[in-house]
Amino acid sequence: MNFDPTQLPPRQAAVLQFVQGYFGRHTAMPTVRELAQGLGCSVRAAAELIEKLVQRGALHKVAGVSRGLRLATAAAPSRLRLPLIGRIAAGQPVMAGDHVEEWLDVDPDLFRPRPDWLFRVQGWSMKNLGVLPGDLVGVRENPDPPPGAVVAALVPDPQTGDARLTLKRYARRAGRVVLVSEHDDQLAYPPQVYDPGTAGLRLIGVYAGLIRPGTGP
Numbered sequence: 001m002n003f004d005p006t007q008l009p010p011r012q013a014a015v016l017q018f019v020q021g022y023f024g025r026h027t028a029m030p031t032v033r034e035l036a037q038g039l040g041c042s043v044r045a046a047a048e049l050i051e052k053l054v055q056r057g058a059l060h061k062v063a064g065v066s067r068g069l070r071l072a073t074a075a076a077p078s079r080l081r082l083p084l085i086g087r088i089a090a091g092q093p094v095m096a097g098d099h100v101e102e103w104l105d106v107d108p109d110l111f112r113p114r115p116d117w118l119f120r121v122q123g124w125s126m127k128n129l130g131v132l133p134g135d136l137v138g139v140r141e142n143p144d145p146p147p148g149a150v151v152a153a154l155v156p157d158p159q160t161g162d163a164r165l166t167l168k169r170y171a172r173r174a175g176r177v178v179l180v181s182e183h184d185d186q187l188a189y190p191p192q193v194y195d196p197g198t199a200g201l202r203l204i205g206v207y208a209g210l211i212r213p214g215t216g217p
Helices: 010-026 032-039 043-056
Strands: 059-061 069-071 080-085 100-106 117-120 136-141 150-156 163-173 176-180 192-194 202-211
Touching: 010 032, 010 043, 010 069, 010 080, 010 100, 010 136, 032 043, 043 059, 150 176, 163 192, 163 202
Parallel strands: 080 117
Antiparallel strands: 059 069, 080 100, 117 136, 136 202, 150 163, 150 202, 163 176, 176 192
């Protein structure tokens, strides 16, 4: 059965995206429980979503196997459908449904590695990296990035304490997490230094490339 991934309802598209991303990172398929944890839903809801994708021909199942999901095709898609993530509630999975503003079809060749989702940049702190306000940045999920990587991180807002998503260069100094801007004016954009146990701090993934709305495919 042939299927058009662009015609999937948003929740089913999120499941398929999660399965593809998980396989890309682990070269193994997720269990239903891992899928539920990644999407922030119940195991029963995840199983029902899988069944709908099987009916559509987007996934196959091998009966009696814990990691028995199979993608309908191993070929790389000509377009990549990614969720654009808005504000993220602390402690919740990034792909939780209410975090997704919309789904966008993008050219996969614009990114390395393949991203799991996009978010919109605010501010000029990563100007020297070529990342400007309004750019849509691709993020490959990796909660343990190497020092020196450009990362997406959740940090506590200094005024409200709410979690906010930021893009910075990651470093470790004396056991502390340091998030550094890529901007010549380090007084205006100083390093953000956190103890590892800081409430609201969470390293999420690594920078994978960007789209500049109005110029990119």
